[in-house]
Amino acid sequence: MKTDRRTALKLGSAAAATLATGKAKAQANPDVIVIGAGLSGLYSALLLAEAGATVQVIEGRDRVGGRLFSARNVEGNPEWGGDSILGGYGRMQDVSANVGIELVDHQSRRDLSPEAHKDPTNTELALQGKLIPKGDWPTHPLNKMPDGAKNRFPGRGFFQAVIGENNPLESFEDWLDADSAQFDRSIYEVFKEIGWSDEAIALNYNTNVQYGTSAHDISSLMWFFTQAWFKLQGELDRVAFKAPGGNQSIPEAMAASLPGEVHLGKEVIGIRSEPGQAEVHCADGSVYQAKRVICSMPIPTMRWLKFDPLLPALKAQAIATVPVQKITKIILVPKKPFWEDDGYSPAMWTDTDCGEVRALREGEDANRITCLMAWGRGYLADKLDSYSDEEAMAQVIADYERIRPAAKGQLEAAGIKSWQSDPFAAGDWAVWSPGTVTTMVKALIDPADRIHFCGEHTATSNRGMEGAMESGERAAFEVLDLI
Ligand SMILES: Cc1cc2nc3c(=O)[nH]c(=O)nc-3n(C[C@H](O)[C@H](O)[C@H](O)COP(=O)(O)OP(=O)(O)OC[C@H]3O[C@@H](n4cnc5c(N)ncnc54)[C@H](O)[C@@H]3O)c2cc1C
Structure with a gap:
């Protein structure tokens, strides 16, 4: 399974054509339709194709990758979504190698300085809008x-x-x-x-x-x-692998390795199971038919689907109620290393609208800070989303500058990503509230009629990217037993 640039470009232009005409010519009734070209959907499709099944992947966005999405307008391609491929990510590491991607270990860059692993408190602490020097913390009134x-x-x-x-x-x-x-x-x-x-x-x-x-x-x-x-x-293995060109390169290469094209711009609005086949209905009016469907859509996006027949009660309840994490991220590019002026680290953990600010070193020079990434989570993500993008970015910069006067006029916002405002994600990873692990995890995994489900929210032995891959593998084997 090798990919090359020409294949990837071919995928891109075919997708553009699909979007332009608004109606893709569906493969004549493949064995399986996979909904969603994120890691889980693509991995299930690759495994099915390898096993000899015919498979068509359809994707609502105009790109593949789902929650792997690299900020390619920023030096070093920092990640809006899935970032670190860890030591136990066997499937991620294998598939990357198989599709021709040589992962690079960024572990040493994940800490602020090469020495930072010796000092986990390297990130600065700022509470109530004021930086608290580390020496003051043990006896500080806010401690x-x-x-x-x-x-x-x-x-x-x-x-x-x-x-x-x-x-x-x-x-x-x-x-x-x-x-x-x-x-x-x-x-x-x-x-x-x-x-x-x-x-x-x-x-x-x-x-x-x-x-x-x-x-x-x-x-x-x-x-x-x-x-x-x-x-x-x-x-x-203490590693944090990343793909050159950004992690989005991995699903792009996976898609290019499939025997057929991924059909982009295909927003699914309904799935029908009939005695001999399943039908997938898209917003543009196209209908796909297959023996089985694998649905890799994130939980909240399934709330907008029409299932015919209706899903079993517990499964419908799980889809309707299992929460997902809210995350809004903002990338700030420093014009100069202002932190050398005040002597504090640019990475900060705050209780202000900056949230948690990480200092990233993603460029050629592994020691140079290329950007700051502000993470707003939970209610802070809601608050940032209540502003316009420009206002939210200005607000985060203003709060950062209040804490760090040395940063005044030195930060430029390079972009903002609210995962919960993205209609093809509607949030980030699944989270389990008290009492739901025992009831809802299995309900989300169970197939319903001709529909099988994958996605990180259905993983049981892994989390994040590797969880998505585990779930895609499980769904592929489930289907292979039935076609
Ligand atoms: C901010 C952030 C940080 C993260 N950090 C890490 C990390 O460091 N390490 C780690 O392991 N993981 C991390 N993750 C998690 C990891 O990125 C995800 O678990 C994984 O990418 C999910 O893959 P998936 O296939 O389950 O879902 P997705 O990638 O979301 O794929 C689902 C696909 O379905 C498509 N879709 C949705 N609705 C429709 C529709 N109606 N019709 C057609 N298609 C549709 C979507 O567009 C998408 O392509 C992070 C995620 C985020 C957002």
């Missing part, structure tokens, strides 16, 4: 860290380690076992049981929230699974 941890930096690194110390799962894959149902309660309850104050939970979990909107609406079972899974990734 609400739990007893015994006053010198620790708040946030994910800290609370994930605490979750690790209190993780009752023997293996992360046990999270869906019946015995684990007792842990399907809020992570807030777990923090309280180990003696954290509400202020400590608010500071560590609810600020720049990773999953959910607060500790109340996330299942501790999701965290026990996720924490142990992340830990394993680092233990297997």
Whole structure:
């Protein structure tokens, strides 16, 4: 499975033609229609094609890749979506190699300086609009860290380690076992049981929230699974691979390796299962028919689909109610290294509209900071989305400059991406609220009539990109058994 530039270009021009006429000529009844040309859909299609099945991938956007989307207008192609390919991502690493992509390890660039892994507090802390020098933090009035941890930096690194110390799962894959149902309660309850104050939970979990909107609406079972899974990734191999040209190059090369073209601009609006076949209806009036359908659409986008017959009750309920993380990202390009003027790191963890600002080094020179990426999550993402794009970018720069006067006039906004405002994503990764792991995960996976489901939200042993690949593999094998 090798791809080349000519094949990729051919894909692009065929897609343009498809969009121009508005009606793609569907392959005469393939065995399988795959909806969605993100990682999970493309991987299922590649596996099906390799096994000899005929398959047609259709995609609503005018590009492939889904939540792999590289900011190609910015030096080094920073990622709007999936970023790091970790040590245990066997499928991602294999497929990349098979489609001719040589991944590059960016682990050393993920920290602020080559020495940063020795100093996890390299990111600056700014609360209530003021930078708090590290030496002041242990005795600072805003320090609400739990007893015994006053010198620790708040946030994910800290609370994930605490979750690790209190993780009752023997293996992360046990999270869906019946015995684990007792842990399907809020992570807030777990923090309280180990003696954290509400202020400590608010500071560590609810600020720049990773999953959910607060500790109340996330299942501790999701965290026990996720924490142990992340830990394993680092233990297997401490790498953070990225594709040259941006990670979007991987699904582009996967699409180019398929025997047929991906049909772009095909927004699916309904799926019908009949006794001998399934039908997929698109907004442009085209209809595709096949023996089976694999649907890789993200959860909230399935809420807009008409299923005929209706989905089983629990599956419909899962699609209607399982939340997805909200994330809005803004890329800021520095005109000069202003941080050399004030002596602090440009990366900051704040409780302002900047959210969490990461300093990225994506260019040829692995030591040079090429851009800053501001992450607004949860309610902050909602707030940023309530502004126009220009206002949101100006607001983030203004907050950053308030904390860091040395940055005044030195930051240029290069773009903004709200995943929840994107009609083909309508959010980011699936998150599991208390009580839903035990009921909803399986319901999302189960096929319904002739429709099979994949996508990161249906992964059970991995998360992120590797989760998407795992789910595509599972769906492909499910279908191969039936056609
Ligand atoms: C900000 C961010 C950071 C991330 N960081 C990481 C990371 O560092 N490491 C990691 O492993 N993962 C990360 N991820 C997650 C990873 O990118 C995703 O898990 C993965 O790409 C999801 O793939 P998928 O195939 O499940 O879904 P998608 O990529 O969303 O594919 C679904 C496809 O369906 C299409 N579609 C939707 N609706 C329709 C419709 N009506 N008709 C036709 N087509 C439709 C979409 O356009 C899309 O192409 C991150 C994601 C984001 C957004």
